[in-house]
Amino acid sequence: MLKLATRNIGLENSHTLAVARANGAYSRLEKALAMAPEAIVEDVIKSNLRGLGGAGFPAGRKWSFLPKDSPKPRYLVVNGDEGEPGTVKDKYIMIHDPHLLIEGIIITCYAIRSHKAFIYIRGEYDLPIERMERAIAEAKDAGILGERVMGRDFALDIVVHRGAGAYICGEETSLLESLEGKRGWPRLKPPFPAVEGYQRCPTVVNNVETLSYVPFVIEMGGQAFADLGCERNGGLRMYSISGRVNKPGIYELPMGTPLRQIIYDYAGGITDGRRLKAVIPGGSSCPILTADEIDVPMDFDSLAKIGSMLGSAGIIVFDETVSLPEALLVLTRFYAHESCGQCTPCREGTAWMAKIIQRIIDGLGRPGDADNLIRVARNVLGNTICPLGDAAAMPVMSWVTKFRPEFEEWIRRGRPVSESPVPVTRIGERLERAAV
Amino acid sequence: MSIPAYQMVDHPGPVTWSDAARREIDAIFSRYPDTRSATLPIIWLAVREFGWISPQVEAILGEVLKRPLNEIHSVVTFYTMFPQRPLGRHHVQICRNISCWLANAPELLDHLIAKLGIHPGEVTTDGRFSLEAVECLAYCECAPALRIDGRYEGNLTREKIDQIIDGAR
Numbered sequence: 290m291l292k293l294a295t296r297n298i299g300l301e302n303s304h305t306l307a308v309a310r311a312n313g314a315y316s317r318l319e320k321a322l323a324m325a326p327e328a329i330v331e332d333v334i335k336s337n338l339r340g341l342g343g344a345g346f347p348a349g350r351k352w353s354f355l356p357k358d359s360p361k362p363r364y365l366v367v368n369g370d371e372g373e374p375g376t377v378k379d380k381y382i383m384i385h386d387p388h389l390l391i392e393g394i395i396i397t398c399y400a401i402r403s404h405k406a407f408i409y410i411r412g413e414y415d416l417p418i419e420r421m422e423r424a425i426a427e428a429k430d431a432g433i434l435g436e437r438v439m440g441r442d443f444a445l446d447i448v449v450h451r452g453a454g455a456y457i458c459g460e461e462t463s464l465l466e467s468l469e470g471k472r473g474w475p476r477l478k479p480p481f482p483a484v485e486g487y488q489r490c491p492t493v494v495n496n497v498e499t500l501s502y503v504p505f506v507i508e509m510g511g512q513a514f515a516d517l518g519c520e521r522n523g524g525l526r527m528y529s530i531s532g533r534v535n536k537p538g539i540y541e542l543p544m545g546t547p548l549r550q551i552i553y554d555y556a557g558g559i560t561d562g563r564r565l566k567a568v569i570p571g572g573s574s575c576p577i578l579t580a581d582e583i584d585v586p587m588d589f590d591s592l593a594k595i596g597s598m599l600g601s602a603g604i605i606v607f608d609e610t611v612s613l614p615e616a617l618l619v620l621t622r623f624y625a626h627e628s629c630g631q632c633t634p635c636r637e638g639t640a641w642m643a644k645i646i647q648r649i650i651d652g653l654g655r656p657g658d659a660d661n662l663i664r665v666a667r668n669v670l671g672n673t674i675c676p677l678g679d680a681a682a683m684p685v686m687s688w689v690t691k692f693r694p695e696f697e698e699w700i701r702r703g704r705p706v707s708e709s710p711v712p713v714t715r716i717g718e719r720l721e722r723a724a725v
Numbered sequence: 726m727s728i729p730a731y732q733m734v735d736h737p738g739p740v741t742w743s744d745a746a747r748r749e750i751d752a753i754f755s756r757y758p759d760t761r762s763a764t765l766p767i768i769w770l771a772v773r774e775f776g777w778i779s780p781q782v783e784a785i786l787g788e789v790l791k792r793p794l795n796e797i798h799s800v801v802t803f804y805t806m807f808p809q810r811p812l813g814r815h816h817v818q819i820c821r822n823i824s825c826w827l828a829n830a831p832e833l834l835d836h837l838i839a840k841l842g843i844h845p846g847e848v849t850t851d852g853r854f855s856l857e858a859v860e861c862l863a864y865c866e867c868a869p870a871l872r873i874d875g876r877y878e879g880n881l882t883r884e885k886i887d888q889i890i891d892g893a894r
C-alpha cells in the first residue's frame with residue numbers, strides 16, 4: 290500500500306533531521322525552489338489537494354486568492370489545533386515527521402511569498418510542540434530556515450504558538466484572534482483570512498496534514514497526485530478511526546476509499562463481532578450515517594451527496610449496544626461547553642439541546658421533545674457567526690431524524706426497551722459535576 | 726479542599742518575574758510582529774513561574790504586555806488551561822468525550838474520584854493531585870485516555886490508573 294505522509298512513521302528517530310533527510314526530506318524543497326512560485330500554485334491546484342482540516346477547500350485555490358498587489362506582509366498560519374473529537378492525525382506528523390511539515394510550510398511560503406509562518410498547536414500537545422520546536426531549531430542550524438533558505442534569496446521564519454485549551458480556536462478566524470493575543474471569538478466572514486487575516490494582513494490558514502502533502506505534490510507532480518485519489522479529491526489522506534472497532538488508529542489511504550473497507554478491512558471490524566449500528570464519518574460535527582450507508586466513498590463530494598461530510602476524517606464507530614441518545618448527550622454537552630457565547634442562537638441553542646437531551650435521558654422527556662430538538666437545531670443552523678453552531682446542530686438533526694424510534698422510546702418509557710447485551714454507563718449526573 | 730470555580734486565588738505575597746523569565750519575555754517578544762501577539766506565550770510563562778494566574782499575576786502581565794487588566798482577564802478566563810487557583814502537583818485531565826465515553830471513561834472517572842477522594846475541579850488536601858474532566862484530548866485511538874504532567878496515557882483500565890497515580894505520588 291502506498292504511503293506518503295505516514296511513510297517515515299516507524300523509522301527509528303524519524304523526527305531527527307538526519308533520518309528525515311536520508312528519507313527524502315527537503316529534496317522536494319530543492320525542486321520547488323527551482324520553480325516559479327506561480328507554477329507551484331498551479332501544480333497544487335492541479336493536484337486537487339483539498340483542505341484536510343475539515344472544510345475541504347482546494348488548497349491551491351485558497352492560495353491563489355491572496356491579493357496580488359497588497360503592500361502588507363503575508364502570513365501562513367498552520368492549524369495544529371486538532372480539537373475535533375475523533376481526529377488524531379496531525380499529532381502523528383508533528384511527533385514523528387516534523388521535518389515533513391516544515392518542508393511543506395517552506396514550499397507553501399515560497400509559493401505564496403510569505404516570510405513568516407506560525408504553527409498554532411493545541412495546548413495539551415507537549416510532545417508535538419517539543420518536536421516541532423526542536424526540528425525548527427535543527428533546520429535553522431542547517432541553513433534550511435532563516436535569512437537564506439537553502440542558500441537562496443528567500444527568508445523564512447517559523448514560530449510555534451501554543452494554544453491554551455479551547456476547541457473553538459481550531460476555527461480559523463478564532464485561531465487568528467487567539468494568535469493575536471485575544472480570546473478566541475470567531476470573526477464574521479467576509480473578509481476571509483486570505484484578504485484580512487493575521488493583523489489584518491493577507492493570511493493563508495492551512496491544516497497540518499494539508500501542508501504535509503505539499504512536498505509530495507512537488508515530488509510526483511500535480512496530475513500524478515490527483516490520480517491517486519478520486520474525482521476532484523486528490524491524493525491520499527489520513528483517516529482516524531476510533532470507537533467500537535478492533536484496531537483503532539490512523540490509516541493513510543486514497544481519497545474515496547469506501548467507509549466499509551476502512552471499518553472492516555483496515556480497522557478489523559466491530560469489537561466482539563457485534564453488529565454495526567451507526568458511524569460518524571468525519572469528526573463529531575458531521576451528520577451520522579446508518580449501517581446501510583457505509584458503502585460511501587470517503588471523499589468530500591461523495592459524503593456531501595448523502596448529506597454528511599468528510600470533515601477531518603475522524604471516523605467514530607457505534608455498535609448495536611450503544612445507546613445513541615446518551616452518546617448524543619456527550620456531544621451536545623461538548624458543543625454547549627465549547628460555544629464561545631458570542632452569538633445568541635449558538636450560545637442558547639447548544640445549551641437548550643443539551644438540556645432537552647438530558648431530560649430525555651433522565652426519564653423526564655416530554656412528548657414532542659424529538660421535534661423540539663429538531664426545531665432548536667434548525668434555528669441554530671445557518672444563523673451564527675461561525676460554523677460551530679452548525680457543527681452542534683447537524684448531529685442533533687441527523688441523529689434524531691435517523692434514529693427517531695430510539696429517541697421516542699426514551700421519551701415514552703424513560704429507558705430503552707431493548708435490553709443492551711452490554712450495559713451502557715449512564716452519564717447524566719456525572720458529567721454535570723464534572724464541570725470544572 | 727473545594728474552591729468555587731469562579732473564584733481567583735491570591736498569591737500569598739507580591740509576585741515578581743525572575744531574571745530568567747525577564748530574558749524569556751524579551752525572547753518571546755522578538756518572535757512576533759507586535760507585543761499583543763505575545764500574550765498567550767507570556768501567560769504560559771507566568772503559569773510556569775507562578776503556578777497559577779492570580780490577580781497579582783494579572784497585574785504584572787498587564788504591565789509587560791501594556792494591556793489593560795480587563796483585556797488580560799478576558800484572555801486568562803477564556804482558555805481552560807490557564808489555572809486561576811493552585812492545581813495539585815500532578816494535574817490529572819481525564820477525557821469525557823465520545824470515543825473515551827464509548828470505552829467506559831465514566832467508570833474510570835468514578836474510579837479516579839474514589840481513589841483520589843476528590844471530584845473534578847478539586848485538589849487533594851495534601852496538594853498532590855488535582856482532577857479535571859476534559860473534552861477530547863485527540864488520543865481517541867487509545868481511548869480511554871488521560872493527560873497527567875504533560876504526558877498522555879491511553880488504553881486505561883482501573884489497574885493502569887492505579888499504577889499511574891501510585892507512580893506519581
Ligand SMILES: Cc1cc2nc3c(=O)[nH]c(=O)nc-3n(C[C@H](O)[C@H](O)[C@H](O)COP(=O)(O)O)c2cc1C
Binds near residue numbers: 369370371372
Ligand atoms: C468549530 C471548528 C473547529 C475547527 N477545528 C479545526 C482544527 O482543530 N484543526 C483544523 O485544521 N481545522 C479546524 N477547523 C477548520 C478551520 O476553520 C479551517 O477550515 C482549516 O484550518 C483550513 O485549513 P485547510 O484548508 O488546510 O483544511 C475547525 C472549524 C470549525 C468551524
Ligand code: SF4
Binds near residue numbers: 474475630631632675
Ligand atoms: S457560532 Fe458559537 S462558537 Fe461560533 S461565534 Fe457564534 S457563539 Fe461563538
Ligand code: FES
Binds near residue numbers: 374861862863864869
Ligand atoms: S474522545 Fe477522548 S481522546 Fe478523543
